[in-house]
Amino acid sequence: MSVLPLILAKFPQAAQVFLSHVFALVENRVAIWEQMQRLALLQDYNTRVVLFGTATLGCAAGVVGVFTLLRKRALMGDAISHATLPGIAISFILAGTFGWNEKSLPILLAGATATGLLGVVSILAIRNLTKLKEDTALGVVLSVFFGAGVSLLGIIQQMPKGHAAGLESFILGKTASMVASDAIFIATASLLCLACCALMFKELKLLCFDEIFAGSRGYPILTLDLALMTSVVIISIVGLQAVGLIMVVALLVIPAASARFWTDSLGNMTLISAGIGTFSGISGAGISAIFPRLPSGAMIVLICAGWFALSVSAGSRRGLIVRSLRRLKINRSVQRQHFLRTMFELSEEANSLAIVDGISLATLSVARTWRKRELISTVRRSVKEGWITRIGNQIKLTKKGKIEAARLTRQHRLWELFLIHHADVAPSRVDREADHIEHVLEPETVAELETILSEDRQRIPQSPHELPHQQHDSSAARNVANDLEKKRVNIRNQENC
Amino acid sequence: MTEDPKNQSQNQDKRTQAVPLSVRDLTVAYHRKPVLWDVEFEIPTGSLVGIIGPNGAGKSTLLKSIMGIIPMAFGKVEIFGQPYRKSQQRVGYVPQKESVDWDFPVTALDVVTMGLYKKIGWCLPVRSKHRTEALQAMERVGIADLANRQISELSGGQQQRTFLARALVQNADLYLMDEPFAAVDAATESAIIKMLRVMKSEGKTVIVIHHDLQTVASYFDHVILLNMRVVADGPVNEVFHEDNLNKTYGGRLTLLDEVSEAMRRRERSI
Numbered sequence: 043m044s045v046l047p048l049i050l051a052k053f054p055q056a057a058q059v060f061l062s063h064v065f066a067l068v069e070n071r072v073a074i075w076e077q078m079q080r081l082a083l084l085q086d087y088n089t090r091v092v093l094f095g096t097a098t099l100g101c102a103a104g105v106v107g108v109f110t111l112l113r114k115r116a117l118m119g120d121a122i123s124h125a126t127l128p129g130i131a132i133s134f135i136l137a138g139t140f141g142w143n144e145k146s147l148p149i150l151l152a153g154a155t156a157t158g159l160l161g162v163v164s165i166l167a168i169r170n171l172t173k174l175k176e177d178t179a180l181g182v183v184l185s186v187f188f189g190a191g192v193s194l195l196g197i198i199q200q201m202p203k204g205h206a207a208g209l210e211s212f213i214l215g216k217t218a219s220m221v222a223s224d225a226i227f228i229a230t231a232s233l234l235c236l237a238c239c240a241l242m243f244k245e246l247k248l249l250c251f252d253e254i255f256a257g258s259r260g261y262p263i264l265t266l267d268l269a270l271m272t273s274v275v276i277i278s279i280v281g282l283q284a285v286g287l288i289m290v291v292a293l294l295v296i297p298a299a300s301a302r303f304w305t306d307s308l309g310n311m312t313l314i315s316a317g318i319g320t321f322s323g324i325s326g327a328g329i330s331a332i333f334p335r336l337p338s339g340a341m342i343v344l345i346c347a348g349w350f351a352l353s354v355s356a357g358s359r360r361g362l363i364v365r366s367l368r369r370l371k372i373n374r375s376v377q378r379q380h381f382l383r384t385m386f387e388l389s390e391e392a393n394s395l396a397i398v399d400g401i402s403l404a405t406l407s408v409a410r411t412w413r414k415r416e417l418i419s420t421v422r423r424s425v426k427e428g429w430i431t432r433i434g435n436q437i438k439l440t441k442k443g444k445i446e447a448a449r450l451t452r453q454h455r456l457w458e459l460f461l462i463h464h465a466d467v468a469p470s471r472v473d474r475e476a477d478h479i480e481h482v483l484e485p486e487t488v489a490e491l492e493t494i495l496s497e498d499r500q501r502i503p504q505s506p507h508e509l510p511h512q513q514h515d516s517s518a519a520r521n522v523a524n525d526l527e528k529k530r531v532n533i534r535n536q537e538n539c
Numbered sequence: 540m541t542e543d544p545k546n547q548s549q550n551q552d553k554r555t556q557a558v559p560l561s562v563r564d565l566t567v568a569y570h571r572k573p574v575l576w577d578v579e580f581e582i583p584t585g586s587l588v589g590i591i592g593p594n595g596a597g598k599s600t601l602l603k604s605i606m607g608i609i610p611m612a613f614g615k616v617e618i619f620g621q622p623y624r625k626s627q628q629r630v631g632y633v634p635q636k637e638s639v640d641w642d643f644p645v646t647a648l649d650v651v652t653m654g655l656y657k658k659i660g661w662c663l664p665v666r667s668k669h670r671t672e673a674l675q676a677m678e679r680v681g682i683a684d685l686a687n688r689q690i691s692e693l694s695g696g697q698q699q700r701t702f703l704a705r706a707l708v709q710n711a712d713l714y715l716m717d718e719p720f721a722a723v724d725a726a727t728e729s730a731i732i733k734m735l736r737v738m739k740s741e742g743k744t745v746i747v748i749h750h751d752l753q754t755v756a757s758y759f760d761h762v763i764l765l766n767m768r769v770v771a772d773g774p775v776n777e778v779f780h781e782d783n784l785n786k787t788y789g790g791r792l793t794l795l796d797e798v799s800e801a802m803r804r805r806e807r808s809i
Contacts, residue, residue: 245661251643254603258632259632307645308644308649
């Protein structure tokens with residue numbers, strides 16, 4: 043019945059088999075060490091050129107990827123690359139029939155380009171002529187073209203003269219089969235794309251951010267989009283040999299997506315994405331050169347994935363760690379503000395800020411709905427930061443704490459009053475809303491509120507609603523409110539004049 | 540360039556004499572569904588114009604087809620007596636705030652600078668003098684201190700002001716604004732209307748798509764009531780009354796609705 047114990051029992055054996063396969067990759071350790079040295083020192087001309095080719099490819103894919111990602115066309119590259127397979131197969135067959143060199147890269151890539159573009163046209167046609175959405179069109183084109191390509195590869199294998207062996211490297215990528223001239227071709231095409239994106243950086247930025255505005259300023263949207271899609275086609279096609287058509291999309295998407303976690307500026311995002319792409323290209327191709335059985339495409343994707351995982355977790359702008367730290371910091375400051383305000387309000391009720399004995403923890407804990415642990419840790423932090431002193435269970439504001447508590451209370455109440463009078467919020471809802479907003483208040487907003495609400499910069503207005511621990515009537519608060527209403531009418535009148 | 544200055548200034552005169560915007564017989568259709576039929580109006584120079592109408596009345600489509608973003612099926616649009624293609628430098632556009640992704644990795648200043656891209660020219664970089672210009676425009680709408688904020692950190696009102704600054708930096712003569720007052724705070728709304736009045740006093744013409752019927756009379760001096768066709772168009776005190784509003788917003792299916800409904804039914808049966 044239960045499969046799990048069975049799997050667990052088999053696990054050590056399976057792991058052993060797996061590891062032995064991995065070790066088989068590095069069987070000839072001396073040879074591999076030598077190869078690594080050759081690679082690291084770039085001794086071999088061919089290796090040098092191949093690494094340069096994949097590096098520029100990674101760089102260009104990273105840059106183009108930023109724009110396709112922001113244009114929300116990230117998957118277009120996937121459809122295009124899959125659509126190249128039938129073209130490769132067809133040109134292989136045709137070259138064979140005409141007696142040309144079947145493995146000549148330009149011929150194969152010409153075929154790839156032809157069906158790749160046919161794929162783009164099909165997607166656009168499905169999207170524009172039917173009521174289907176773009177994702178559906180992508181799915182249809184991607185699978186149909188890939189299916190056609192695989193069938194054609196099957197046919198090639200049946201052919202008497204077919205040496206289709208090299209063609210698989212287009213599916214999974216194999217830098218080992220690349221020669222210097224291939225790499226130079228890849229580098230040239232990639233640099234072309236890079237130059238194109240660098241020159242039109244500003245225009246592409248506008249296109250991706252606000253297509254409608256770009257159109258209103260007379261920019262040719264269709265041409266710009268075509269330029270971007272052409273870059274994607276070029277990257278996909280020159281990337282076939284190095285990364286393979288299944289995985290070339292990773293090089294277009296992952297570096298850009300990773301880069302977004304580190305920065306809020308498009309320029310930096312582009313640089314970081316280019317960097318990740320370059321690194322992944324070089325190292326993936328390098329590993330594949332040392333272990334020819336590991337396809338370079340897979341290596342490049344795995345290295346990209348490593349970057350992605352790192353960026354998602356540790357990214358300095360939007361990484362999970364930074365975000366949870368930020369949330370923790372906000373929570374703590376909210377708790378501190380609530381705590382100090384409550385201290386102030388309790389002292390205010392007792393009509394003196396200088397309560398000799400201080401306020402007990404018990405009083406505090408019923409004044410607001412805190413969790414006990416929250417309250418205790420807030421108190422501990424506040425002692426450390428010098429807002430309060432604590433003797434036993436009695437808590438007292440320090441001098442610095444008093445000033446801060448008064449400031450916070452004043453700010454909170456100003457905001458409440460503002461909500462009541464200018465945002466037409468019912469007084470019963472004000473405390474909640476004020477809590478919501480006041481923690482994002484900036485000094486300039488407070489200043490603005492002050493000018494609207496009161497000329498007296500030092501006075502702390504009374505709370506416009508009953509405090510939770512106050513049961514007596516709040517006629518004083520109502521007076522304040524009436525005052526403000528008059529003031530507001532005056533200001534309006536002045537504005538109208 | 541070889542034209543002598545006198546001739547040029549005469550041309551300039553002729554152009555400024557022409558009305559900022561004249562729309563004749565404009566018809567726009569999406570997928571066989573008519574959106575605007577036979578729209579016709581003229582806007583006088585230096586006026587604040589409100590376009591009002593129910594949802595789906597074609598207000599945004601009207602602005603977009605004026606600028607050629609949406610192709611028109613029929614009709615003629617002239618801006619200062621010339622087709623849009625030739626006079627687009629004199630037209631500033633403020634799209635709907637919701638039309639863009641505010642999570643985009645740019646700062647407020649970057650967005651405002653976009654208004655200058657055409658002036659800077661293709662493939663040339665943004666230089667510091669352009670940034671200064673953009674900052675001045677931001678100053679006018681009161682957000683200069685937010686220049687380096689990432690746009691997702693701006694409030695809705697600040698985002699709207701950023702869009703306004705992007706149009707202002709262009710220093711156009713005719714402004715088309717798509718719901719600049721939608722979902723902004725009271726302070727922003729009064730700041731915007733004040734700015735529009737200043738622009739008007741500078742001789743600019745501003746056309747605003749507006750939703751709040753209560754403020755129409757106090758904000759605008761000219762109004763176009765639109766519901767697939769122009770129901771009424773003219774000075775606010777002449778055309779902005781209940782009768783016209785009923786015609787614009789009325790619950791009764793108009794002839795146009797019936798036609799489009801019939802066409803949709805036919806399309807479905809195919």
